[in-house]
Amino acid sequence: MAVQDKYAETLQNSDGNTFAQFNPAIFTGGLDLKVAFNRVEVATADDANSVYRIFRDVPASIVPVFLLIGADAAIDIADMNIGLWKPNFGAVVSENCLADALNPSGGIALTLAAALNGLAAIAIDNRYKKLYEHGGHSLTTKLGAYDIGIKSISNPGAAGSITALLIFGQSG
Numbered sequence: 001m002a003v004q005d006k007y008a009e010t011l012q013n014s015d016g017n018t019f020a021q022f023n024p025a026i027f028t029g030g031l032d033l034k035v036a037f038n039r040v041e042v043a044t045a046d047d048a049n050s051v052y053r054i055f056r057d058v059p060a061s062i063v064p065v066f067l068l069i070g071a072d073a074a075i076d077i078a079d080m081n082i083g084l085w086k087p088n089f090g091a092v093v094s095e096n097c098l099a100d101a102l103n104p105s106g107g108i109a110l111t112l113a114a115a116l117n118g119l120a121a122i123a124i125d126n127r128y129k130k131l132y133e134h135g136g137h138s139l140t141t142k143l144g145a146y147d148i149g150i151k152s153i154s155n156p157g158a159a160g161s162i163t164a165l166l167i168f169g170q171s172g
Contacts, residue, residue: 031063031169039163040150042075048155054164055148057087060132063169067098067118069150069162073107076157080104082118084135084146093135093143095151096121110163118164131168 040052067082080103081096099120108116119127122134132142150162 031171033065034168034170036166036168037164039161042077042152042156042160042162044156044159046152046156048152050152051085051092051149052152052162053085053089053147053149054162055166057145058131058148059145059170060130060137060142061171062131063128064098064119064122064131064134064166065127065169066165066167067148068110068112068115068165069099069102069104069118070108070110070115070164071104071162072160074158075107075160075162076105077152077154078103078105079153081151081153082121083149083151084131085149086143087145087147090147093137093146095149097134097136098122098148101153104162105157110165115165118166 036055038054040054042050042052069082071077079101082099082102083095083097084093085091085095086093099116099118102116102118102120104116108114122129126134131146132138135146137143148164148166150164
């Protein structure tokens, strides 16, 4: 074995442009990093397949960096997905394009060490993509904005809160 001194390999996006392992637009000032925080209340009477639109009218052009999910211990939802919906209570675009089969039962603190990864369905090689691309849309088919929603696949055990912290890159 020998001591190495080398750069990370480069990747190529769908436009054929080469970029470093991390998208340089985010880290060299091309995009501003922004934070959004929200909480949604879950009722005991809510059924499985309920949708909680945690972030409303999110611009299609953002680049999601982190989405951290926390929940009260009482909520006891054993399975939930995170995806995109059309705004104004519109139809689902992709219910699990951001995360699939998350389990917040037992309570999850909204800390870096404990929170659930709300972007777990996005492969590391696709982390530079814009929100609309994660929903399966292109420049010609994208919407202007999307709702980021949490869909409960199982019934909640009790009333409680789901909290979310979204860190994203955005032009200007």
